[in-house]
Amino acid sequence: MIALKTPNALIRLEGLGRATLALPKAVQRDAIRGDIEHVDLIEVRSGEKVTVEIPVRVSGNVFPGGVLDQQLVQIAVEAEATHLPDGVNVDVEGMEIGTAVHASDIALPSGTTLVTDPEALVLHVVAERTTDLGETAEDETAEGETAATSAEAESA
Secondary structure, eight states: OOGGGSTTOOEEEEETTEEEEEEEEEEEEOTTTOOEEEEEEEEEOTTOEEEEEEEEEEESOOOTTEEEEEOOSEEEEEEETTSOOOOEEEEOTTOOTTOEEEGGGSOOOTTOEEOSOTTOEEEEEEEOOBOTTSOBHHHHHHHHHHHHHHHHHHHO
């Protein structure tokens, strides 16, 4: 059960006098209780290449005034069934407005090849949204909260 909570977990199945390796393809859960109702598995062999989706993890802060817009949270890769990566990291520290990262720009672990379109946009840095008065959306929210607090204080 714990293995089914981990993406791309390689499971060893034993029975009928032999052991085999499998990857979960689909897991169906009860909508209310969350219990597992059904699991589809794909049998794999050691050394066999399989295509899986792995998460894109982002770290760091973009340049002030910019906002990170992540288009893809997972990318498809092909790797050996017994050496599947748990994800890829993208460092956005100091990226300026207009910077884009495509699937082909992501460093993949050795033995892993990209299946997702290399030109697919994974993330980019856009300018922070401003109002007609040149204030950012965050400034507007802060001013609105201050005004609401002041109005409550006056009415009390």
